[in-house]
Amino acid sequence: MFEIRIICEAPDRESVVNGLRSQFNIGRVHSSLSLTSGGERLYITADLPAANPWPTPEQAYADAPAADYELEWARVTLMGPPLSPGLNREYRIRRAAALDRMALGLAPDFGIPVTPEDATGAAIHLMGLDRAAGLGPSGHADGPYAPDHPESTRNPRGYVRQEFAIWHKNNQ
Incomplete structure (x- = not known):
């Protein structure tokens, strides 16, 4: 943690604070009148x-x-014979990644609106599959976060992006 002191003109206060907020995690802003410039002194942790x-x-x-x-x-993969464990994981990764892209607006929804909740549900399903398969820090696709890591639990769609990027790199 550190403290920042800024002297600025009163009309610039909001843009200065917003600029700092975009670069740092800031706490409360304390202010007082600047004795030298007639502006404001801002103290921010x-x-x-x-x-x-x-x-x-x-x-x-x-x-x-x-x-x-x-x-x-x-769709075609699901219509075929029952999925082997490896193909089931590939199916889950690719489907979750497509839903994530659609929910983000990076891909068209093809007339079927995809919500962030849909993408998160597919991500959680992939994480559950990986967890059940015992894929952990050394067993999942060599990404930094296993499916049961707290960061993965907080951000299931981040887990999908990690796993898709690794899977895609290894399967081009």
């Missing part, structure tokens, strides 16, 4: 933001096949 452990959607899906291709692949 701040922390550096935590690093985002997940690939961004743009990183995870940069070279991904089109969502309509992925959904068609998933």
Whole structure:
């Protein structure tokens, strides 16, 4: 934690605070009149933001096949023989990733609106499958977070992005 002191003109106060908020985790802003400039003195406690452990959607899906291709692949795959464990995991990853992209607006919804809750549900299903298979820190696709890691539990769609990016890199 550190403290920031800024002297600014009163009309600039809001933009200064918003700029700091975009770069740091800030606490309460204390202010007083500046004796030298007639502006305001701002005292703000701040922390550096935590690093985002997940690939961004743009990183995870940069070279991904089109969502309509992925959904068609998933449909055809389900119509075939029962899924082996490996194919079931591939199906879950690809389907969850397509739903995540659609919920984010990175892919068209093809007339079937996909909500963030739909994408989260598919992500939780993938995590449950991985957890049941005993895929942990050394057994899942070599990503930094296992399906039962607290970060994965907090952000299931981040887990999908991690797993899809690794799966896609290994299966191009």
